[in-house]
Amino acid sequence: MRFHFRSAALLWAVAGTAIAHTAAAQPARFLVPAAAPGTRWLKGNTHTHTTNSDGDTGPEAVARWYKNRKYDFLVLSDHNVFTDPATLASLMDSTFLLIPGEEVTTGFQKAAVHVNALGITRVIAAPRDSTLLGTVQKTVDAIRAERAVPHINHPNFLWSIDTATLFRVKNDRLLEIFNGHPTVHNIGGGDWPGMEDAWDALLTRGKKIYGIAVDDAHHFQGEFAKARANPGRGWVVVRARSRDAREIVTALDDGRFYASTGPVVDEINVTESTLALTITRTGDFKYTTQFVGASGEILATDKSLTPSYRLRGTETYVRARVVDSSGATAWIQPVFTSRYRERAAP
Ligand SMILES: [Zn+2]
Ligand SMILES: [Zn+2]
Numbered sequence: 001m002r003f004h005f006r007s008a009a010l011l012w013a014v015a016g017t018a019i020a021h022t023a024a025a026q027p028a029r030f031l032v033p034a035a036a037p038g039t040r041w042l043k044g045n046t047h048t049h050t051t052n053s054d055g056d057t058g059p060e061a062v063a064r065w066y067k068n069r070k071y072d073f074l075v076l077s078d079h080n081v082f083t084d085p086a087t088l089a090s091l092m093d094s095t096f097l098l099i100p101g102e103e104v105t106t107g108f109q110k111a112a113v114h115v116n117a118l119g120i121t122r123v124i125a126a127p128r129d130s131t132l133l134g135t136v137q138k139t140v141d142a143i144r145a146e147r148a149v150p151h152i153n154h155p156n157f158l159w160s161i162d163t164a165t166l167f168r169v170k171n172d173r174l175l176e177i178f179n180g181h182p183t184v185h186n187i188g189g190g191d192w193p194g195m196e197d198a199w200d201a202l203l204t205r206g207k208k209i210y211g212i213a214v215d216d217a218h219h220f221q222g223e224f225a226k227a228r229a230n231p232g233r234g235w236v237v238v239r240a241r242s243r244d245a246r247e248i249v250t251a252l253d254d255g256r257f258y259a260s261t262g263p264v265v266d267e268i269n270v271t272e273s274t275l276a277l278t279i280t281r282t283g284d285f286k287y288t289t290q291f292v293g294a295s296g297e298i299l300a301t302d303k304s305l306t307p308s309y310r311l312r313g314t315e316t317y318v319r320a321r322v323v324d325s326s327g328a329t330a331w332i333q334p335v336f337t338s339r340y341r342e343r344a345a346p
Pocket of ligand 2: 103
């Protein structure tokens with residue numbers, strides 16, 4: 001089903017109002033995440049291809065590209081092929097981890113249904129179903145059945161998965177809001193929402209979902225250009241105790257990370273009343289941070305290196321978008337308040 005995004009988001013918001021009124025008499029306070037002592041930031045990319053599917057470079061050289069650029073971890077996610085990190089053990093050390101993964105690749109009619117599986121032990125067969133929703137759900141379920149973590153990839157690729165369908169998928173927590181491949185339509189257009197708008201529509205409706213940025217790199221040879229699927233464009237920075245595959249994929253699934261195409265965020269502090277960031281400045285770059293709430297409303301703008309937002313009392317969630325003076329962006333995950341009501345799809 002296609003619909004005009006803004007009116008759909010408005011309808012959803014109105015539908016939620018009656019329930020929210022009784023439950024939300026108290027002013028909102030942030031649900032403060034549990035303290036995470038002994039954790040640190042680990043940078044990684046969860047979506048990359050090799051010659052085991054349609055990439056142009058073998059697994060070892062691909063892994064080395066990331067290791068040489070100080071990534072802490074990488075998922076080699078070939079289409080319906082398990083590129084086993086055990087075959088690349090010599091590359092892994094105290095600075096670099098390969099997390100076993102796959103891009104489970106299926107479809108429904110003309111729609112592409114691609115879902116990454118993070119933390120697998122064997123290849124997961126791509127399911128088929130008689131509906132789009134069923135195809136996505138069966139894929140997510142097949143990944144969860146292996147105790148792996150799913151993330152739904154590039155929904156706007158071939159305009160495949162609309163927001164209403166994304167809302168109805170169960171047991172998924174991660175959605176690509178930025179994918180570095182040149183033909184995936186991150187920003188949307190015409191009658192179709194961009195991925196960040198879709199993310200806010202899902203959050204507003206009551207689906208707890210976190211936004212990730214990935215490379216989806218295919219091209220490591222020849223010229224690096226906008227029209228090619230080169231590496232180094234989008235990544236996640238995860239808060240974890242150790243460079244351990246289970247620890248990292250669980251932290252992603254729980255939203256303990258931010259996504260970025262450039263800006264570096266050193267601290268994310270949440271109290272019952274404030275969300276505060278510390279941005280690590282690169283060179284002479286300047287930064288603008290927007291705090292975003294339900295329906296994608298921009299609640300506040302802060303141009304400092306230590307942007308912060310104080311709750312007014314009516315918010316259901318607040319997230320932050322940090323944009324640097326080159327246009328690169330970091331997406332801080334939503335912080336939910338006492339007024340947020342998670343809703344299962346009908
Ligand atoms: Zn894909
Ligand atoms: Zn891919």
